[in-house]
Structures are given as structure tokens and as C-alpha cells.
Ligand code: PHE
Ligand code: ZN
Ligand code: ZN
């Protein structure tokens with residue numbers, strides 16, 4: 009049952025959820041003792057739950073969300089954009105998710121030069137990897153009125169994968185994978201804005217899973233339309249994708265996903281694989297971020313945020 013959720017129950021009785029059975033079967037389980045029910049797979053593996061008893065203590069920590077907000081704009085029509093700032097314990101998380109965090113930060117800095125019509129609220133989430141804890145905490149502490157004041161949420165988690173595709177969250181459910189009522193109205197129009205950006209650059213793009221497996225999950229769960237970008241994680245690039253996007257077929261989009269080698273030094277990366285990858289995508293052996301993908305997606309992100317900062321009327325409802 010690849011991709012199944014696993015409930016991890018520790019020897020002191022605390023329980024948490026991990027996104028993939030692969031984490032549990034090898035018992036190479038990261039610290040996942042979030043005492044939260046927030047899973048990373050909201051629907052991709054219904055009912056597939058296993059209980060694993062783990063024989064070690066997890067550390068408890070306090071972690072933080074970081075926010076920045078424009079001084080001008082309509083507070084009753086807030087455009088939110090976020091990226092998670094934490095990584096798994098295994099590594100520094102440079103593609104996952106230094107990439108999204110850095111692109112969002114640069115956009116926030118550049119946006120000081122404009123006065124948007126709508127309030128723009130940037131969020132850098134903590135503890136995404138432990139089960140969307142930061143975003144879940146934020147959303148669950150909003151009043152109904154505050155929820156109503158958020159026009160949309162844009163999410164950026166892994167936007168520079170070394171063997172990338174340009175993936176746009178499937179807000180119109182054209183892949184037909186989301187259950188009835190799962191995706192809030194307006195998400196299709198958000199998908200359109202990103203797609204129009206890639207089209208305007210003459211670049212290929214494709215739908216990617218809109219499953220709740222990142223910080224937008226708690227937002228769509230309360231009916232806030234959402235969208236975002238994703239260049240791929242542990243999944244394997246197909247021949248078709250390699251033909252459209254370049255890169256290597258039969259290789260993970262991010263071969264260092266959730267590993268120590270998700271870094272900017274190249275240390276720990278498989279020499280042969282990365283040499284092939286580097287040659288195929290014309291990147292230097294300087295770690296786990298494809299600079300072209302990061303550059304393009306930074307522009308895509310900025311373009312979508314600035315579009316909605318001035319006008320959200322394309323959103324249904
Ligand atoms: N949330 C996943 C992680 O941080 C990455 C991911 C994003 C997976 C979007 C699927 C879709 O590891
Ligand atoms: Zn991750
Ligand atoms: Zn991530």
C-alpha cells in the first residue's frame with residue numbers, strides 16, 4: 009500500500025501521522041510525534057491505516073509561524089501566500105522547502121514598491137513536516153469572520169526540484185482524483201492564473217496533485233480557495249515528462265527528497281546519478297535545486313501574487 013498513512017504510536021502513548029508507509033516499513037521513522045490528527049494524505053489512501061509501535065522518545069519543541077503583511081489594501085479581501093520553513097530532521101531541506109520560502113521572501117521584499125488593492129499576508133509555516141501543524145494551528149485559530157476575509161491561499165512547497173516538472177495544483181480537478189466537495193470554488197481560477205503564466209513564457213506545465221499534502225490542506229478544509237506550484241518529490245519522471253520538460257526519465261523528480269543530500273553543496277548526492285542529471289538539465293553540481301526551475305517558478309509565484317493583490321474578481325463566489 010504505497011502512499012498509505014501510518015499511525016505511529018510511541019511507547020509513551022503519544023500518536024502521530026506520517027504521510028507514507030515507506031517511512032514506517034523500514035522503521036526509519038522521523039520524529040513524527042505530532043499530537044495532531046492532521047495527516048498529509050487527506051484522501052489519497054482512504055482507510056489504509058496501520059499501527060506501528062516505536063521504541064524511542066521524541067523530543068518536544070516549540071516552533072513558530074512567521075508572518076509579514078502589507079500596510080495597505082482591503083483587510084476584508086486578504087490574499088495569503090505561504091511556504092513551509094521547516095525541514096525533516098534528515099537534512100536541511102533546501103529544495104523542500106528553502107526553494108518556496110526564498111522565492112516567497114523575495115516577492116515580499118519586492119512588493120514593498122507597490123500599494124496593492126488587497127491586503128497581502130505572507131506566511132512562513134513551522135512544522136509542516138510533522139503534519140501541517142503550523143498551518144493547521146493558524147487556520148484553526150481563525151474566527152469565522154477572519155476565514156471569510158481570506159480571499160485565497162497560495163502555497164509553494166518544492167519549486168526547484170533537480171529533475172523538475174512545472175506542476176500546478178489541480179484546482180479544477182481535471183484529473184478527477186479529488187472527491188466531491190473537496191476543492192473549494194475559485195481554486196480552478198487560481199490554477200488558470202499559474203497556467204497563463206507558463207503559457208505566456210512558452211513553457212510546458214501540467215496538473216499536479218491537489219490532495220492536501222501541504223500547508224494549503226487546512227485552508228481548503230475550511231472552504232478557502234487555494235492553488236500553488238510543485239516541481240515533484242519522490243515520484244518518478246516518465247518518458248513523456250522528460251520529453252516535455254527535459255531531465256531524466258526513470259529518475260525521481262527530487263532524488264534527495266527528505267534526505268541529507270537535499271543541500272546546496274552536492275555533498276552526499278549520488279555521483280553517477282547527479283552527473284547524468286546535471287548533464288541532462290544543464291545544471292552545475294551545486295546541490296539539490298535546479299536554478300532554472302527556481303527562477304521560472306519565482307516569477308510564476310510573484311506574477312500570481314501580484315495579480316491577486318490587485319484583483320481577485322476572477323474567483324467564483
Ligand atoms: N508536503 C510535502 C513535503 O513537504 C511535499 C509535497 C508538496 C508533496 C505538494 C506533494 C504535493 O514533504
Ligand atoms: Zn517534505
Ligand atoms: Zn515540503
Ligand code: ZN
Nearest residue numbers: 178180182215
Ligand atoms: Zn487542472
